[in-house]
Amino acid sequence: MKHANAYCNKNESLGRRACGLARVGGAWGLAVSLAAAANLASAQATPGAAPPAPAAKPADTSLTWNGITLYGIVDIGIQYDTHSAPFSDYFPAVSGALVQKNDYDSPIGVAGSNLSQSRIGISGNEPLVGDWAGVFRFETFFNPWSGDLSDACKSLTLNNGKALTAQTTGVDSSICGQLFAGAAYAGFSSPTYGSFTFGRHVTLLADGIAKYDPLSASNAFSLIGYSGTAAGGGDTEDRRLDQSVKYYAKYDWLHLGALYQFGSASGSTNTGYQLQIGAEYAGFSIDGYYFKKYDAVVASALSAAQVATLQTGTCTAAAPATPQCWPISNSLSATVSDNKTYAVMASYPLPGSTVKLSGGYERITFDNPNNPLPAGSLTIGGYVLAFASNAAFNNQKTLDVYWAGVKWGMTRDLDLYAAYYGFHQNSFATGANAGCSDTRNSGCSGSEGVASVVFDYRLSKRFDVYAGSMWSGVKDGLANGFLNKDNVATTAGLRFKF
Numbered sequence: 001m002k003h004a005n006a007y008c009n010k011n012e013s014l015g016r017r018a019c020g021l022a023r024v025g026g027a028w029g030l031a032v033s034l035a036a037a038a039n040l041a042s043a044q045a046t047p048g049a050a051p052p053a054p055a056a057k058p059a060d061t062s063l064t065w066n067g068i069t070l071y072g073i074v075d076i077g078i079q080y081d082t083h084s085a086p087f088s089d090y091f092p093a094v095s096g097a098l099v100q101k102n103d104y105d106s107p108i109g110v111a112g113s114n115l116s117q118s119r120i121g122i123s124g125n126e127p128l129v130g131d132w133a134g135v136f137r138f139e140t141f142f143n144p145w146s147g148d149l150s151d152a153c154k155s156l157t158l159n160n161g162k163a164l165t166a167q168t169t170g171v172d173s174s175i176c177g178q179l180f181a182g183a184a185y186a187g188f189s190s191p192t193y194g195s196f197t198f199g200r201h202v203t204l205l206a207d208g209i210a211k212y213d214p215l216s217a218s219n220a221f222s223l224i225g226y227s228g229t230a231a232g233g234g235d236t237e238d239r240r241l242d243q244s245v246k247y248y249a250k251y252d253w254l255h256l257g258a259l260y261q262f263g264s265a266s267g268s269t270n271t272g273y274q275l276q277i278g279a280e281y282a283g284f285s286i287d288g289y290y291f292k293k294y295d296a297v298v299a300s301a302l303s304a305a306q307v308a309t310l311q312t313g314t315c316t317a318a319a320p321a322t323p324q325c326w327p328i329s330n331s332l333s334a335t336v337s338d339n340k341t342y343a344v345m346a347s348y349p350l351p352g353s354t355v356k357l358s359g360g361y362e363r364i365t366f367d368n369p370n371n372p373l374p375a376g377s378l379t380i381g382g383y384v385l386a387f388a389s390n391a392a393f394n395n396q397k398t399l400d401v402y403w404a405g406v407k408w409g410m411t412r413d414l415d416l417y418a419a420y421y422g423f424h425q426n427s428f429a430t431g432a433n434a435g436c437s438d439t440r441n442s443g444c445s446g447s448e449g450v451a452s453v454v455f456d457y458r459l460s461k462r463f464d465v466y467a468g469s470m471w472s473g474v475k476d477g478l479a480n481g482f483l484n485k486d487n488v489a490t491t492a493g494l495r496f497k498f
Contacts, residue, residue: 077493079111091155093219097489114220139182151177161307176381194249212345214405223421234339331386354409446477
């Protein structure tokens with residue numbers, strides 16, 4: 001696998017520290033210089049010159065023809081991490097910008113999808129009767145630094161059987177190489193009655209995270225953007241749901257939403273449902289959410305022992321009688337649970353200013369599944385769950401998620417974003433570890449904190465540059481098995497939207 005990264009000399013700690021500081025300064029300097037140059041150019045108009053004639057009304061530059069619209073985003077830049085595994089060609093967020101277990105390196109390289117996920121999509125709107133229209137959307141996610149389709153599950157399988165210090169960045173996601181990973185749905189829409197669509201959807205809860213996260217769920221600067229735990233109701237694969245029906249409407253000040261996921265079989269296996277209610281008044285917006293998901297999956301790379309098990313053919317009796325029951329290159333390990341989520345989120349623009357405050361709170365509970373998934377079950381993207389743990393939560397796990405932040409329009413074209421995020425889990429360990437609050441077991445109580453600051457400068461309607469840093473750190477049970485317990489990811493980049 002190729003990696004466009006350069007590294008400081010690890011045998012010279014002082015040199016490495018100086019190199020890291022130079023990288024951080026260079027990333028910040030890039031965006032500041034671009035913003036300053038643009039402001040200087042606008043300020044150097046000839047004194048006393050007649051004001052320019054009013055600009056003509058701009059032409060419609062959208063790529064729409066007969067109700068069909070082509071759209072997309074390309075987001076790419078440079079990132080330096082104080083602690084991260086080497087960058088991945090396939091993981092949608094490229095790096096371990098959010099601290100991970102295998103953060104053994106200090107890489108710098110080309111990083112993409114930092115503020116927004118790079119994508120290309122097509123949507124349609126065909127008027128029908130009254131204010132009703134037929135609608136559809138298909139959206140593909142790609143990694144501009146490698147040219148590959150975004151595939152988090154592949155980033156995991158590439159680490160199968162490897163020690164932490166031999167791995168590249170690999171994290172689970174709802175984006176696993178599907179041709180239309182972002183969305184794939186069709187249905188009906190009315191400004192009066194709302195939208196009813198069928199297919200693969202971003203969930204209502206994930207829509208809320210994107211709306212009320214000060215950083216709009218960005219990969220490089222947001223805990224609840226990089227990690228899909230909050231948006232997926234405990235498991236990132238459920239940030240988007242296949243085989244689902246979604247309803248959303250705004251009735252004056254009232255928001256209403258509902259979503260149901262089918263399981264392709266009788267019973268509740270792999271089903272889920274969400275409800276949303278909210279309101280707006282005088283700029284203040286608030287929404288509440290409920291999400292129940294059966295057989296939620298958290299996927300991870302196979303351990304060396306699990307790889308050896310597959311290679312020797314000691315699989316379940318239901319598996320094919322071959323030396324290798326499932327291909328290692330397409331197999332993952334999974335923790336399965338039934339999850340329940342309650343969330344409330346709000347935002348408020350301060351009157352007479354360009355400052356907007358937003359934040360939220362979410363509580364997620366994890367229990368052993370009522371319908372255990374057998375080894376060999378398939379997950380999103382066609383990957384095989386060669387090993388499935390259905391008994392990880394003999395004691396219920398609870399995870400509290402909270403965040404607050406600000407967006408400040410410093411000038412017409414320059415925005416400042418700042419936010420703080422946190423996770424806190426209870427102690428759900430059993431036996432000798434019951435009630436623990438240290439790093440000995442992943443079931444001990446623990447916490448994670450993230451702080452971010454970002455500047456974003458718009459050079460034109462469709463093109464902007466940005467720079468920022470995100471610090472993340474873990475403690476106690478959430479730090480179990482980590483090589484390093486914090487990371488500072490500093491990123492500068494550009495984004496083109498069409």
